[in-house]
Amino acid sequence: MLHKWKPFSFLEKPHICCRLSSLTFFKPSVSVARLLEEEPPLSRSHNDPVFEILSGLKKLGFRRFLSGDYFRSVVFSLDQLQVNKIINFLRIESPDFAVVFFDLMRNEYRFQHSRFSRFVVAHVLAEQRRLEELRFVLEQMLKEEGSGSAPSLCEPLLNGFRDWDKNSLVWDMLAFVYSRFEMVHDALFVLAKMKDLKLHASILTYNSLLYNLRHTGTLWDVYNEIKVSGITQSKQTNSIVIDGLCRQSKLQDAVSFLRETEATGLGPSIVSLNTIISRYCKLGFTGVAKSFFCMMLKYGLLPDSYSYNILIHGLCIAGSIEEALEFTSDMKKHGVEPDIVTYNILTKGFRLLGQMDGAWKVIQRMLDRLNPDVVTFTILICGHCQNGNVKEGLKLREEMLSRGLQLSVLSYSVLLSSLCKVGQVHEALVLFYEMEEQGLEPDHVTYSILIHGLCKQGEVQSALLLYEEMCSKSIPPSSLSSGAILLSLCENGMISEARVYFDSLIMNDWAHDIVLYNIMIDGYARQGNLEEALELYTIITEKGITPTTVTFNSLIYGFCKNRNLAEARRLLETIGLHGLKATAVTYTTLMNAYCEDGNMRCMLELLQEMHAKGIRPTHVTYTVIIKGLCKQQKLQDAIRLLEDMRYMGLSPDQVTYNTIIQCFCKARNIKMAFKLLNEMWMNSLEPTPATYNILINGLCVHGNLKDANKLLISLHKQNIKLTRVAYTQIIKAHCVKGNAYSAFMFFCLMMEKGFEISIKDYSAVINRLCKRCLITEAQHFFCIMLSHGISPDQEICDVLFNACQQCGDLSFVYEMLAWTIKSGLLTQK
DNA sequence: GTAGGGTTAG
Structure with missing residues (x-):
């Protein structure tokens, strides 16, 4: 196999020169001949580069020959077999040179070595106990061979190198490197082969494997294998097993294991205890965590910065910032100086409580001794963003950059999420691209944030594209990102699209x-x-x-919804x-159904059942009850319940107010309805478009139409978000009263706001105007409709025809007739 | 081998 390499001027590099000059060349021996005879007949002519190189090395010396013209002229045509021969030859004659030649070919000529050569050099390095280099050679090989390569690497090792010295060490290092590269199956394969050959793996290899298997049940199998094989365990072995058990939520087993190892004489290590304390803290059991901390002292172990930081973190998460600060002082007293991690933990503790001033004080104290790092900044950015202050967050980003700190994926994620939260998804995308340009790999959280943000803005298509991009990068979609898309499709009424997507998740086994x-x-x-x-x-x-x-x-x-209440x-x-x-949601759903049915008795029974089961009603539950009371016209009771809600610490929301306001409108108590609107403002509850619809409708139907006009015009001018219903109902009211001009005016306002006017809106107006024989006005709307490119349907034509005939306006009848014949809409009468 | 920063949902 020929390779295309780039030449490098390797001999100009001082370290290589040194190495080469310090070596003297060897004398030829019998082994050379043996090596050359083993292979297919080699012509020892001047055309055989292997022969030329070997004899050149002999004649000129290692350094001179490799920097000479002959070697340079021939090196690019060497194939793997030829290099194998040279390396194996050198191994026998002068192992050091074998390694130097191997490195030279790889580093300076980018030569792709064969497995054979690599294993030869690995054995040389093993024999010389040059373990770092041995590891490096095997790492290079595994990087190129990839996962699943163990069988094809074990095969030559098994058949070609079995009797070589230090063969066992090469096997062990191979298993170790596979494990370090998280190619666990390959590592296990190598270990199995080693077992067949009765070779022992080292405890370092086993420890690494245990670490990589810490999330799985295989952990115990490997641990038992270590015990059976009689290899001496290290302190790490125990702490890795304890960490594994903790991660698999087998905390009790971890504690028992700690006690057992304590009995065997090794005694618990500080790391094992730290691990257990950490787990209890994560579960929120700070009390138990503290008792293990005391146990540590009982064993005569001095808590280290990890022990303190773990406990301080646990207390901060639990909201006990006071106690966390006490432990920080305690730490100092015991001669353990708080480090950047301690300060970051405390800063986050204050942030979680929303006390950003406390967070700043911690930072101030820290600045005397330490510089804030990326984590510190991320916590601060997060604090600002949580308060909705994205601008300040972006300022901190500038500050980081000016300090030469590179933003991490996490810090970008915080900024992205707050941009998405305030609806600036496109700004978020710009930052996302910047992040990628800087060589940062977004992870599933980053994608989830953006996908969710896009979905919330209704940009499902863009979200799907991003989702595909994420999958194409082999980032498995999390249920958060796929859930966002699914939810968005469902909420936008695209249920069949949602199903197609959902089925694809099932197909890929992601659901x-x-x-x-x-x-x-x-x-x-x-x-x-x-x-x-x-x-x-x-x-x-x-x-x-x-x-x-x-x-x-x-x-x-x-x-x-299907009115099957029994089921x-x-x-x-x-x-x-x-x-x-x-939950309260379960009961509230059912109560709402009974309420809609007018069955107050069943509704209240369910409320009692909730109380009996200790399920606390929510503000939604109360809203449903208020709706029930309103239906029974028990307005005063409804108001009382609204007050009770606040008393019980439940805040009525917009729906609660909308319900009760509607009720007062129906009872023609418009004054009270507006009083409640005022109450909403007082409680910083922004009225929804529905609130205004209810009030406008109330004024139109039960109050003064002029007031309705004033309200809508004022909302319209203030650019307050409204739905089309606000306009259509007032137009309807004006038509009923025969105010065609007012109706027309609101029609214009509606169009101004960009609402699309459908044929239904025109029919509604024309119908009502015709009923009052306002033919000219109806004709007027008919013409506006035509001018907006909407073709009339048969119903509209029928209504106009009939009205023209009944009200005696025959001139327009002929005009209409001509028009309808032309458009093929002639009525069948 | 143990400690600190991000998403958020029916």
Whole structure:
């Protein structure tokens, strides 16, 4: 095999020159002849480069020959077999030269060595105990061979090098490097072969393997193998096993293991105890964590900075910042100086409590001794962004750059998420591209943030493109990113598209998360498509995926929507049978259905059941009850409940107010309705477009139309977000009263806001005007419609014809007739 | 071999 290499002036490099000049060349020996005779007949003519090189090396000396013209002229035509021969020859004669020649060919001529040559050199290095270099040679080989290569590497090692000195060390290093590269299956394969050959792996290899298997059940198998083989364990062995057990949520086993190892005489190491303390902290059991901290002292072990930082972090997460600060002082007293990690932990502790001033004080204290690092900045950026201050976050980014700190994927993610939160998805995308330009690899969290942001803006297509990009980079989609897309498709009414996407997730075996099924089931339930929802539920049970209460809540919603309250109620009972607990959402869904049905008795029964089960009603529950009271015209009770809610610490939301405001409008108590609107403002509740629709409708139907005009015009001028309903209902009211001009004016305002006017809007107006024999006005709207490119349908034509005839306006009848004949819409009468 | 920073949902 020929290779195209680039020549380098290797001999100009001082370190290589040194090395070469310090070596003297060897004398020829019998082994040379043996080596050359082993291979197919070699013509020892001047055309054979191997022969020429070997004899050249002999005659001129190593350094002179390799820098000479002959070698330069022939080196590019050497193939792997020829290089094998030279290296093997050198190994026998002068092993040092074999390594130097090997390195030279690889580094200066970019030569792709064969497995054979690499193993030859590996054995030379093993024999000389040059372990770092041995590791490097094998690392290079594994990088090129990749995962799954163990069988093809073991084969030559098994057949060609079995009797070589230090063969066992090469095997062990091979297993070690596979393990360090997280190619666990390959490492296990090598170990199995070693077992066949009765070769022992070192504890370092086993430790590395244990570390990489710490998340899996295989951990125990490997640990038992170590025990059986009788290899002396190191302190690390125990702490890795403890860490593994902790990660597999087998905390009790980890503690028992700690006690056992304590009995064997090795005693618990500080790392093992730190690991256990860390796990208890992560579970929120700071009390237990502290008792292990004391145990440490009992054993005569002095807590190190890890021990303190782990505990301080646990306390900060639990919100006990005071105690965290006490431990920090304690740390100093015991001669352990707080480091950058300690300060970062405390800063985050204050941030979590929303006390950014406290966070700044920590930073101030730190600045005397230490410089803030990327983590410090990330915490600070996060603090600002959480308060909605993206600008300040971006300023800190500038500060980082001016200090020469490179932003990490994490710090970018924080900025991206807050840009997305305030709806600046396109600015987020710009930052995302900048991040990639800097060579940072976005991870699944970064993608989740952007996908979610795009979906929230309704840009499902862009989100899908980004999702595909993520998959193409072999970043497995998290349930968060795929969930965002699924939810967005469902919410935008694209349920069949959602299903196609969902099926593709199942096909790729990415849909294990119940959340994804829940989103899909909810999508169907909200459409009232119970059949599909129930079919998905069956799939869940068949796959052995455990449903959650949310699954049942969606199904209950579906039954309620289809007015099958009996079945919905039955499902409520089923929740308990699955070992799950009904939530306030479950009850509120059912209560709402009973309320809609006018069955207040059942609704209140459910409320009592909630109380009995200790399920706390939410503000939504109360909103449903208020709706029930409103239906029964118990307005004062509704107001009282609204007050009670606040008393119980529940904040009424816009829907609560909308419900009650609507009720007062219907009761013609417009004054009270506006008083409640005022109350919303007082409680910093921004009224929704629905709130205004309710008020405008109230004024139109039960109040003064002039006030409705004033309200809508004022909202319109203030650019307050409204829906088309606000305009259409007032237009309707004006038509009923025969105010064609006012109707026309609001029509214009509606168009000004960019709402599309459909044929239905025109029909509504024309219908009402015709009923009052306002033919000219109706004709006027008819013409506007035509001028906007909307073709009339048969219904509109019929209405106009009839009205013209009934009201005696025959001139327009002929005009209409001509028009309808032309457009093929002639009425069949 | 152990400690610190990000997403967020039916």
